[in-house]
Amino acid sequence: MKFIKYLLFLLLIAFIGMAIYIAVQPNDFEVTESTTINAPKAVVFDIVSDTTDVDWSSFWKSSETMQKTIATPNDSIHQTFTSKRIKKSELKWNFVSNDDGSTTVTRKLDADNLAFMTKAKFALFGDNEEELSEQFKADLESIDKKVAKSMATYSINVDGITEYGGGFYLYKTISSTGSNKSTTMREQYDDIRTFMNAHNISASGMPFTIYIEMNLENGNVIMSNAIPVSERVIIAEDSNVLNGFMERTKALKVTLRGNHTNLKEAWTIAQKYLKDQNIEASEISPFEVYKNDPAQLPNPAHWVTEIYIPIKESAEDL
Structure with missing residues (x-):
């Protein structure tokens, strides 16, 4: 009996000691x-x-x-x-x-x-x-x-044949390697915007790029980076920014939603569609339209780029 009391007393002391230990x-x-x-x-x-x-x-x-x-x-x-x-x-x-x-x-x-x-x-x-x-x-x-x-995340959609309205634009032409293309384009557009601000000219649409030459394998291009304007702009002869005009044209439209790194795939899909549908591209250079500003959209999944490849019109269309 004494042993049990002694054991209970030790357990009580241990319990109190543990409680104090936990409390502190x-x-x-x-x-x-x-x-x-x-x-x-x-x-x-x-x-x-x-x-x-x-x-x-x-x-x-x-x-x-x-x-x-x-x-x-x-x-x-x-x-x-x-x-x-x-x-x-x-x-x-x-x-x-x-x-x-x-x-x-x-x-x-x-x-x-x-x-x-x-x-x-x-x-x-x-x-x-x-x-x-x-x-x-x-x-x-x-x-x-x-x-x-x-x-x-990205998606590529072939929108089919559409009509692009054309119009006046200001542009700069340059050649670029695939690795420098993004930097070169940014500098080109900065120069054009600086020119427009200095002459109080407003854009009438989103920037676009006309491809005079394009190599899909290595990304090397000769391109004109352009910003549309509502009317013809008279420009000094020594200006490095020029005025251009695009005729209204029928074109294959393909839309990329996502990073511009996927543009090669989008262009490949566009060209394959023309071949599969037996549609011939016209002499007008193909171009990309950037529907939103990447600088305002940090997630490239939200970028929207439209590809247009002008096509030759059939006799029925004329």
Whole structure:
């Protein structure tokens, strides 16, 4: 009998000691993980902000309640959760642009006022912070994959034969290698816009590129980068920006929705369609029309490019 009393007394002392040990454990903890994603900040922010209402990791259970979300577009997201296990936990996302165009994403959890049983679980069964850190790393890797998939999405549609209205345009002609094409085009359009601003000329449509020569294999081109205007512009003889006019013409139209890196495939599909349909291209140079401004759309999946290949009209069309 005395042994049982003695044993119960020892167990009581052990229980009190354990309770004191648990009680003095930290009342909060913090977990922070970062990763760098090869994408513009706005794209990464959109992917994260579209999914902040779901359970990114197993840390949040059904008992957790999201109290509020404060988002500063393309900069940060701040969420507050409450539950019986943790009286208050804050999840913070920060997005920082890097010089190479990538984005560093940081995910930080601040948990405060842990419930006694939660502290007991942490004390008895291991370091919860290390487990959460691994979960955070996995979550950030998942975001990286979602971003890459989002940016790689594209579609090519053969719209068929249409009539392109034509009209006046200002342009600059240059030859370029495939590797320098994007940079060259950007500089060309900057020069044309500078000229238009200096002479108070307004664009009447979206920029386009006329291909005088095109090599689909290596991407080398001779091209005229152009911006449409509503009427003929009288230009000084020494100007490097010229005035042109495109006749109204029938053309095969193919639309690419996605990154310009997919244009080679779109042009190949367009040319195959002409061959399969036994349609002959005319002497008018083919061209691309850029229906939106990539500078305003950081996700290339949203870019829209229309390809036009002018065709010879049949006798019935004349």
